[in-house]
Amino acid sequence: MTYEDAERELLQIVERLERGDASIDEALALWQRGEELYRFCAEQLEAAEGRIEELAKRVDANRPGG
């Protein structure tokens, strides 16, 4: 799942819940799913440590057996 997928689904769930027309079981399941998605997104933002890497030059590339 990408961040975008999670964010899109989360917003759909919020919209559905705000309409207030879901059944109780549905509402609780949606809420639970929404919290999972929220945690996923938040972790993506918090866990990622900014990093700049350099792609090895082709000549340096270690390619055993050619």
Next chain:
Amino acid sequence: MKVEPTLYGDRKVYSVAAFNRGVAQWLTRLPTLWVEGEVTELRRQDAWQTVFFTLKDPESGASLAAAMPRGQFDALRLDLQNGERVHVYGRPELWEQKGELRLRALSIERFGLGAHLAALERLKAALAAEGLFAESRKRPLPRLPRRIGLVTGSDAAAKRDVLTAIQARFPPARVLVAETYVQGPRAAPALVDTLRRICAEPEIDVVVVARGGGSFEDLLPFSDERLVRAVAECPVPVVTAVGHEQDTPLCDLAADLRASTPTAAGRLVVPDLEELMAGLARARDGLGRGTRRTLERHSARLTHAAERLRRAPVLLVERRRAALAQAGGRLRALSPRSTLERGYAIVRRDGELVRSAGTVSPGEAIAVEVADGSFGARVE
């Protein structure tokens, strides 16, 4: 003039001037011929006896210094500009003072105007006809790329600008930088190769191709058909930031998005972290609020149903009572009592109703019933 060496024992040694002279003399044996190239670094000044320029081979990048006496150059009335393709008739000669080879130009002919531009226009039209630049091919950039590929020259400015912009806007960004040639004859194939390799790396969701400003020639690799096709075929969206605002190399047209500067490219490929956090917090609030609203609605509906349930027996009794009262009313309307209430009386003799005056005789006892009771009487 004869070139004389100095003798050290049996070793013949030449001075620099003598060596240059010797080579210069040898060069005069080469034929006079035509050379095609692009004029660059044209230097003409009224105070100088000679006009200098460099002829360049746009395909390979090879260059050749050339010179022509100013009088001769002016007589041609060519009004030459840098970047024009010419045919030069001349012969090689050595500038003896420096030992540098140059082409002594005897004549210059303009060969087509901006042959490159024409070739570029043809390529552009052909690729456009193929649909390579179509709007429908443009893909949206990912909102939050897992990893960003950056293809750039070792030219520090463009690379630094992209990285600075990315990190300022979205500190947790992960960027994979691939440096390669960004000008000269090796640039186009190297750029293609680097683009393919960086896309093959895991989690690359978007690629930035950045290069600082340069001359029209410097930017030519970015219009190379191989690179333009590689950009169009790239498996992930490509953002280009090549040269300055006014330059539009063909790879810009094939890219999913064109940025005016490397800094702009950096800002385009990442979201604003603070905005993203705020949006996420709003979504979470909405999640709680929406769930509460849904549950409150269910609860309200339940309360309403319970009230209706509680009121049901009372309603039932009331309804029955009303029905009974109505029935009573109708019953009363039909009973003889209501007739007596209007002033009539019922007369009985020995319990029998008296319906006719002829059935009673004077002195007989009768019973008279009125609305509120009865009393005895005698017939007169």
